[in-house]
Amino acid sequence: MRAARIVSLLLLLQARGRLTAAQLADELDVSVRTVYRDVEALHAAGVPLYGAAGHAGGYRLVEGYRTRLTGFTAGEARSLFLTSLPGPAQELGLGAEVTGVWRKLTASLPPDLREGATRVRQRFHLDAAGWYTAPDPVPALGPAADAVWRERRVRLRYRRWEAPREVTRVLDPYGLVLKAGRWYLVAGPGPRTYRVSQIQSLEVLDEGFTRPAEFDLAAHWESCVDDFDRRRHVGSAVVRLAPAVLGRLEHVLDAASCRAITETGVAGADGWVTATIPVEEDETACAELLRLGTDAEVLAPERLRRRMAATVEALAARYSATAPR
Template sequence: MRAARLISTLLLLQNRGRMTAAQLAEELSVSVRTVYRDVEALSAAGIPLYGEAGHAGGYQLLDGYRTRLTGLTAEEAQAAFLAALPGPAAELGLGEVLATAQLKLRAALPPELRRHAGLVEERFHLDAPGWYGNADETPHLAAVAAAVWQRRAVRVRYRRWAAPTEVERRLEPYGLVLKAGHWYVVAGPGPRTYRVDQILELTALDEPFEPPPGFELAAHWRAHVSGFQARLHTGEAVVRLSPRGITRIREQLGHIVDPTSEGWTTARIPIESVDHAHGELLRLGTDVEVLEPPELRARIAETVRELSSRYS
C-alpha cells in the first residue's frame, strides 16, 4: 500500500508541479504527517525532491526529472487504454495524436503489461451513437475544441427549437461533453449548454476569457442533467401494462415498473406532457392502457378510432 502511495506522490508532483503537503494529503486521502514521512522516504531513495517553506512554498521535483511508468499494474494499464478509445478523439481531430501517445505508452510498459493493454483493443470498442439514428455531423467540433483549449471566445450562428430558430451568439466555451453520441459545449455567459451539431457558422475571436471562479465542468454537467430531468418530467400518468409492456416501457422509455402479479400491472409513470406521452405510449401498442389523466386517455382513444377507421 505504501509503495503505491509513494508512486502516486511522485506522479502527482511530476504532473502538477509544486504542491503543498496539505494538497498532497487531500489527493492521497492521508494525513499531512504521512505526507512528510513519504517525502522523506522518496528523498532517501534518491528522488531529486525538495521543499520550500512559506505561503507560496511546497514540494516539487528538480527541473527536468521524469520517472518511467514502471509503477503501473496490469489493471491500470488496461484502464489507460480503455480510457483512450479512438472514436471521440478522432472526432476532435486528435486521432493521430492519440495513436502516437498510445504507442509511446505501450513502449514504456514491460512486456506483460503491454500484452494486457493490447487485450483492451481486441475486446472493447466504443460506439457512442444510438441504434436508431446516424451520428451527428459536427463540422465545427474541432474549432469549438480549439476555443475550449485556448480559452478564446467564438461567435456562432446557432439553430434552436424556439423561435427565432436561428440566432447569433458570442460564446465563451468552458468545456465539451459527449453525451449519448451527441457533443455539447458548455459556454458563457450563463453558463448555458449548446449542441455542437446545431452550430451553423463559427468565427473564432481573438478575445481571451476565463471561466467563473470555481467552475468545474463535471460538477456543472451533473447539475445540468439533474435539473433537466426534473424539468422534463412535470406530470404523471396512471397506466396498465401487460407483462410484455413492462419490459417494453423499460427498454423504450426507461421507466422501471415492478410487476404486481403475473397478469396486468397498474403503475404511475412520469411524463413530460400530454402531447409527448401520447406519442411515446402509442409505441407500446396493445401492451398498455392509459387510465389517467383523462385528457391523455381521450387523446389516445381518438387516435385509435382514427386508425381503426383508416384500416377498416
C-alpha cells in the first residue's frame, strides 16, 4: 500500500511540477506528516527530489528527471477500460482505482499530450444511464465482477419474470455488460443472460471454470440484442401519425419503430404520415401506441384496431364515472 502511494506521489510531481506537501496530502488522501515520510523515502532511494520553503515553495523533481515506472496495481490495470465511465466504475467498486489510473497515465505522457488528455477529460463526459429511469440497485455486481475476473463459479438466487419466480443456479460467469444504464451477467451453461438487479444473492465459489477460448463477449451480446428484437416483434401494424407527433417519436416509440417510420412513411395531403411498424403482441402494442394519444391511429391489423378501440372505450367509461371517495 505504501509503495503504491509513493509511486503515486512521484508521478504527481512528474506530471505537475512543483507541489506543496499540503497539495500532495490532499491528492493522496493522507496527512502532511505522511507526505514528509514518503518524501524522505524517495530521497533515500536516490530520487532527485528537492524542496523549497516559502510562499512559492514545495517539492519538485530535478529538471529532466522522468521515471519509467507506471506503478499500476492489479485493480488499476483492470479499471483501464473504465477511465471514461466514472459511474459504472463506482458501481464495480473501482472508483479509487480509476482515479489512480488517470493520475498515472497522465504522468506518463509528455507535456503536450498530457495537456490534450486533460482537456478531453474536462470537456467530454459519458453518462451511460438512460433517461426517465432510476439506477438499478446492484448489490451483487461487485462479487459478480470478482468472479468474472478470477474465473470462479458462482451460486446465485435469481428472480425471474416467469414461474418459478425464484431459481437457484450454479453458473460460469463469462462477462458483464452495461446496457442503457443496466448491468447484465452473461454466464454458462448456454450462455444465458441475467439482469444483475434481479440477483437476490450471489456466492463466489472456490471452484474454478475454463472460459471457452472462442467466446467473444461483444459478438455474443450483439447477437443477443438482434435475437431479442426478432423475438419480440411478432408482427406489424399500419399506423397514421399526426404532424405534431413526428418530432417526438424517439421519446415515445422504440428505435425499430422510429426507423420503420422513416423508411416506410408516406405523407398525405393533410400532413399525416402512414407507415408500417414492427409490433409486439397486441397487449404491449396497444399500450405503446396509446402513448401517442389522438396523434396516432391504427389502420391495420383489424384485431389490434379493435383492441385499441375497446381500451379507449373502457378508459372513457372509467373516467366518466364518479371518482370513489
